[in-house]
Amino acid sequence: xxxxxxxxxxxxxxxxxxxxxxxxxxxxxxxxxxxxxxxxxxxxxxxxxxxxxxxxxxxxxxxxxxxxxxxxxxxxxxxxxxxxxxxxxxxxxxxxxxxxxxxxxxxxxxxxxxxxxxxxxxxxxxxxxxxxxxxxxxxxxxxxxxxxxxxxxxxxxxxxxxxxxxxxxxxxxxxxxxxxxxxxxxxx
Numbered sequence: 001x002x003x004x005x006x007x008x009x010x011x012x013x014x015x016x017x018x019x020x021x022x023x024x025x026x027x028x029x030x031x032x033x034x035x036x037x038x039x040x041x042x043x044x045x046x047x048x049x050x051x052x053x054x055x056x057x058x059x060x061x062x063x064x065x066x067x068x069x070x071x072x073x074x075x076x077x078x079x080x081x082x083x084x085x086x087x088x089x090x091x092x093x094x095x096x097x098x099x100x101x102x103x104x105x106x107x108x109x110x111x112x113x114x115x116x117x118x119x120x121x122x123x124x125x126x127x128x129x130x131x132x133x134x135x136x137x138x139x140x141x142x143x144x145x146x147x148x149x150x151x152x153x154x155x156x157x158x159x160x161x162x163x164x165x166x167x168x169x170x171x172x173x174x175x176x177x178x179x180x181x182x183x184x185x186x187x188x
Contacts, residue, residue, distance in 0.1 A: 036105060036153045038182055039063060039093045043085055053085075053104075055093055065093055065104045072106040074172070074181060075114025085109055092170055092182045094149055106149060108170060108181050115170040115181055122158055122167045122183075127151050132180055134169060144171055144180040154182050 041057040051067045073085070085091060085107065092115070094106040108115050120134040123141060130146040146154070158165045166186040171178045 036094050036096055036149060037102075038153060038184075039065075039095065040110075040182075040184070041091065041093070043087055043089045043091060045087060046085070053093075055091065063093075063102060065095055065102050067104050071104050073109070074106065075109035075111075094153065094182075110170060115172055117168055117170055119166065119168050119186060121164050123164065125158065132169070132183065134167065142178065144169060144178045146180050150180050150182055154180070154184065158183070158185050 039055060039057060041055040041063070043053055044056045044062060045054040047053070053065050053067065055063045055065055057063065090110040092108040092110060093104050094108075095102045095104045097103075110117065118134070118136075120136045120142075122132060123135050124131075124133040126132075127146070130148075130151045131143055132146055133141055133143050135141045158167060167183050168186050169180050170182040171180045173179075
């Protein structure tokens, strides 16, 4: 009895099954292109009719951001949506990419009536507890509560245990508790 054709048939059958299951799998997530991305810059231009703003980052790159009616706006002057955010306003835009378009989910105004900023060295990040602890130059420490978005999306390049990174924290003072909406590593 010749087993050679049976072995070849089984190899082709197994190869076809493995190949088809590999083809059916989803591609891996591409770092930086999935989830919410945060962008800090100034509003260069607002196009209310087109529901877009152009945000210019500190490196000079201009980003076209599409706005939705469900978008959240934190800080700025009291009013409806982008009313308090004018050209030249410093903002942090939290957006997602879809079909090549950046769509804002949240815009945080930075400055006067918006988010405040402080700089220090991160000593601990507890994303599960939604907390970040920062040590200031005078040696004092403070614990900031993280928003849901900051817990998931902010400071992905910050590892308190590895390097005690210098960070800039964007926060609000809500009922006596400091709440971090965004934080990022300070460039050296």
